[in-house]
Amino acid sequence: MEIKPLKLNVNAGKDAAPATEVAKRKQAANAVEPIEDAWRRIYASKLSDSDRQKLNEVKAAMEDGRLARDPSDCVNKAGKPKKFSKAEALRLWKTVQAQTREEKLRKMVEETPDNYWLITDEKRLAEFVTLLENEEEIVFDVETTGVDVWNDYIVGHVITAIKADVHAYIPTRHKTDRPQLNRDIVNEALRPFYEDPTVGKLAHNAKFDIHMLDREGIKLRGLTWDTQEAMRLLNENEPSFALKNLVTKYLRIESSTYGDLFGKIGFDEVDDLEIALAYAAKDGDVTLKLRNFQRAHLAKMPEVLRYYETVEVPLIGVVQQMETTGLHIDLDYAEEYGRELKDGLDRLYDELIAELGDVNINSPAQLKPALERVTGESLASTDAKKVLKPLAKKYPVVKKLLEYKDSFKLYSTYINALPELIDQKTGKLYTNFNPNGAKTGRFSSGGTGVNLQNQPKKARKLFVAPKGYAILGGDWSQQEYRCLAYFTQDPKLVDNYFRGDDLYASIAAEVFGKPIEECGDGSVYRKQAKVIVLAVAYGGGANMLKDAIGVEKHEAQKFLDSFFERFPVVKEWVESNQAFVKKHGFVWMDHLQRKRRLPDAKDRGAKGHYSAVFTQSTNARVQGSAAIQTKATMIALQELCDRKTAEGRGKWRLWCVVHDEALLLVPDTLTQQDVKDFEDVMVNTYVFGNIPNKTDIEISRRWGEGLKIKEFFSGKVSRDDYPNADDYEKQKRIVGEGWQGKGRD
Incomplete structure (x- = not known):
């Protein structure tokens, strides 16, 4: 033509x-x-x-x-x-x-397959809907003005009718003189298929499309596959999880990225609908082909496939709902706290300049010689964690500098910046949760929003429950160390959890040879034992330990040797992980549900990389298996929220998940039975074999200022629970801020 x-x-x-x-x-x-x-x-x-x-x-x-x-x-x-x-x-x-x-676009149009349908009138739409009525599974994708799910909008729908072998693009809001269908007509025609849970849906980066459909009033049901998340299980080390890059690499289907073809414009500005069809319908086509490729490979690992379909896929909708809940910021508190921080920063700055001289504190080139002159130490750098923190106990000026840096980050990144991210239409702050943000499968958050995974405790006070609601939070007590006990079956660790003893105090008494009474909460021995177990679970070794507790490497190694001497079963398990990864280049997480691929472990020529991935073998198993527990529990928590809401208990919603902590936004009229139901989900959804779970529950109006269950329901604080007078007064203040009588027995 x-x-x-x-x-x-x-x-x-x-x-x-x-x-x-x-x-x-x-x-x-x-x-x-x-x-x-x-x-x-x-x-x-x-x-x-x-x-x-x-x-x-x-x-x-x-x-x-x-x-x-x-x-x-x-x-x-x-x-x-x-x-x-x-x-x-x-x-x-x-x-x-x-x-x-221009040449690529021209070629795309010339080579558009006959089964790519451009639907711009109601007759053609009705014909396509008839095809969809016979489909058991479809591919879906939406084209938009941009990637902001809160402010951009849909300009067209991509739907693949798999059995009919038709890949359609239905434009609705392109800036063009060409005819296109009204968006309401298209939405109502497609709604029955989007919302029918018996019609399977597959997509690439489905969470984005679910968000965009949700803003059109369409609730997607029946998601069966997400090619982006499936690839994270097939190879978490992929340099890119973009659809075009994956199909070019694995299917040998040459596919240009959106940026290569259109630059930074929104898809609504593509005014030639033949171009829009060639690009958009191909997305549905290659997504289907990539799904088939992935399913064939995952079928060779049955437990991974089962885990993907029963946990990772259902989790996508859960995370989308959690993101939609949004976060409320106390702007008055932010302003007040910001002034306090600024005053403190100015004071610290003046004191540092008086001691270090007129230097730019944020310039390593100026700061390093000034610190060397004042301390008399030769510094490798001004790295806060590796260099300055070990010196803080010895030199007050270094301690003051670290305090300044922490306060400056808190002020500039959180207190001063977070209010600017509030959505003007809803008054909420939104973030993006990535269920596989870490290669172990652990969550990350951020994107264009706030990083909740890295939120300092002081900044958490900015986040509050809206009027009439409370934040119901539970964190798994020693989640990763219970996982360690489960994997190793070390008798001392297992017995500790059966008895319900303080793990860190028990280990401190073992490693340091001290009476258990001297290793209780607040003791230096308990604090050091906590870091030792962390180093063991994360495979960090003496280097990690020395930086964490501020000792020389040889002393840190002595602590580790002492631990392994008293916990030989743990040592044997760590060594078995290292032998396995050395041989196979990967390790398995719990029940063979996913892999962590560390190919450099097989390559002795990788030098530093070889050593690093060798130690990561233990960290991957522990952290990755803990992430599986978190995800399975999140799905159960969403089911709890749906059930409570359906029972007329008010609107229950997942609020956020941060490492080993899960938080719900619930009516502040919740009952003790509601709390018991929450606790039941937290401790019984996913159990590490014979190791019992434990969760610490708090109810808060302001994140980070929580009440224990008995405090919330009684409106009283026991002096016996808070030996520290300041903590006692703080809890009395929190209880006194309108919580009495909120909960019901």
């Missing part, structure tokens, strides 16, 4: 100059310096890999006549000929890029 000129609202760059003009420019340029010499000079300069690739493309385009210098670049202000430069060549690359983009 004849292809008309493609219209696209992008800067396509400058057209190639006519042949006569090209010749004139070449002649003028060569009079100053032959172009071949210019290229040799440019290539002889220091170039990044990216710049070298761009220069190669520009040189090729100039040599085959598709590109020439701009006349204005050939002469200087005086009108004299000017040499060809690297900067000019890189400017020309934008023109090459635009030419390449």
Whole structure:
């Protein structure tokens, strides 16, 4: 067919100059310096890999006549000929890029398969709906104005009818003169299929699409596969989980990224709907092909496939609902606390300058010599964790500097910045939770929102429950160490959890040879024992331990040796992990449900990498298995929220998950039975074999200022529970802030 000129609202760059003009420019340029010499000079300069690739493309385009210098670049202000430069060549690359983009788009349209349907009228839509009525599973995707789920909007729907082998694109809000269907008509036509749980749905990065449909009033049900999350189980070390990169790599289907084709514009600005069809319908097509590829490979690992389908896939909808709940910020408290922090920062700054001299504290080049002069120590760097923290006990000025740095980060990153992220329409703060943010499968959060996983305890006070609600929180007591006891079956660890003893005090008494009475809460022995167990569980060794407790490496190694001497079964298990990863290049998490691939462990030539991944084998098993427990429990917690809401107990919602802590937003009229139901889910959903779970529960109005269950329901604080007078007074204040009588027996 004849292809008309493609219209696209992008800067396509400058057209190639006519042949006569090209010749004139070449002649003028060569009079100053032959172009071949210019290229040799440019290539002889220091170039990044990216710049070298761009220069190669520009040189090729100039040599085959598709590109020439701009006349204005050939002469200087005086009108004299000017040499060809690297900067000019890189400017020309934008023109090459635009030419390449236009050619790719043209080719995409020319090669659009016959089973890609562009649906722009109600008759064609009705025909497609008839096809969907016979489908058991469909692919879905939405095209949008951008990637902000709270402010962007849908401009078209991609639906693949799998049995019918039709990949459709239904535009609704493109900026074009071409006819397209009204969004309400399309929404109502597709709603029955989106919301039918018996029709399976598969997508890539489904959480985004579920969010966007939710904002249109459509509740997606029946999700069966997400190719992005499936790939995280097949290879968590992928450099990119973008759909186009994955299908190019694994399916050998050449696919350009959105940025390569359209730059930074929203899809609504693609005004040629033939281009929109060629791009969007292909998303549905390749997502289906990638799903089939992934399912075949996961089928070879039955337990991984079962875990993916029963935990990772259902979790996507749970996380989407949790993100939608949003977070409330106490702006008055933020302003008040911000003033206090600022005053403290100014005081600390003045004191530091008085001791260190007039230096820029945020400049390592100025700070390092000033610290060396004051302390008399030779410093490798000004790294807070590795260098400064071990010196803080010895030098008050270093301790003060670390306090300044912590307060500055708290003020600039949280207290001062968080209020600016509040959504103006809803008054809430939103964040993005990534269920597989770490390669072990552990959660991360952030994106365009706030990173709740890294929230300092002082900043948590900014987050509050809205009026009439409370934050019901539970954290697994020693989650990862119970996992360690389960895997190792060390008799001392197992017996400790059966007896319900204080693990850290017990270990401290063993390692340091002290009476248990001297190793209780607040003792230096207990604190050090806690870090020792952390180093063991994370495979960190003496280097991690010395930095954490501020001792020399040889002393840290003595602590570890003492631990392993008294817990030989743990030592044997750690060594077995290292032997396994050395042989296989990966380790299994609980019940063979997922792998952590550490290929460098098999490569002794990897030097530092070999050593690092060797020790990661233990960390991966413990942290990854704990993450599985968290995820399985989150699904059960969402079911609890749905049940309580359906029973008329008010609106229950998942609020957030931070490491080993799960928090719900619940009506502040909750009962003790409600709390028991919450505790039951936390401790019984996923148990590590014979090791009992334990959860510490608090009820809060302000995150980080929680009440124990008996305090919340009685409105009283027992002096016996708080030996420290300041803690006692703090709890009395919290109880006195309107909590009495809220809970019901």
